[in-house]
Amino acid sequence: MTLTTTQQETFAQADDFHIAPYRADGTTPGTLTWIWSVVVDGDLYVRAWNGQQSRWYNAAKDQGAGKIMIAGNEYTVAFELVPVTGHEALQDEIDDAYRTKYAGSQYMPPMIADGPRNATVRVILK
Template sequence: MNWSDDELSEIDQADDLKIAPFREDGATYGTPTWIWEVVVEGALYVRGYHGQKSRWYQAALDQKAGRIIAAGMTRTVAF
């Protein structure tokens, strides 16, 4: 997903990003999980508390899509 500079600024300032990869059925979103985020040189990066062992991270790798909820925005994304 390409975020505008304004959107990235809002997300970074709000510091309230939640991520919800699809469940195994590929259609139902998982429970939104609050995660750490940072914006670097116009790109949004996220990291789970347990790193690559995080369940949302494993689901994102498997399903390759989901949604991000942040700064009053909800966006469908590819991972």
């Protein structure tokens, strides 16, 4: 489902994104994990701080779906991995969104490094 204009604006400003990919049974959400999120070209993206070794990233990759909480609301979502190769321009836009939204944070520079870039996920509302 495409984000509404209101959702795009709200999600772009929100700093309370929690992700819970489904467990192996495909229906039980895992533990909600607080992570950073950005909106680029109307789509919601997240990255794993620990890159492809992140537990939530691997669950999102394996299950392809789960729950999120953002801006005080819970959503059922699908997860789509965004590879770096072939998507360099999009990855650069996501980098810019992280730089803008999290400017001044000591944790921002690592989020635009190779590890997290290789663990970029598009979050799609169902």
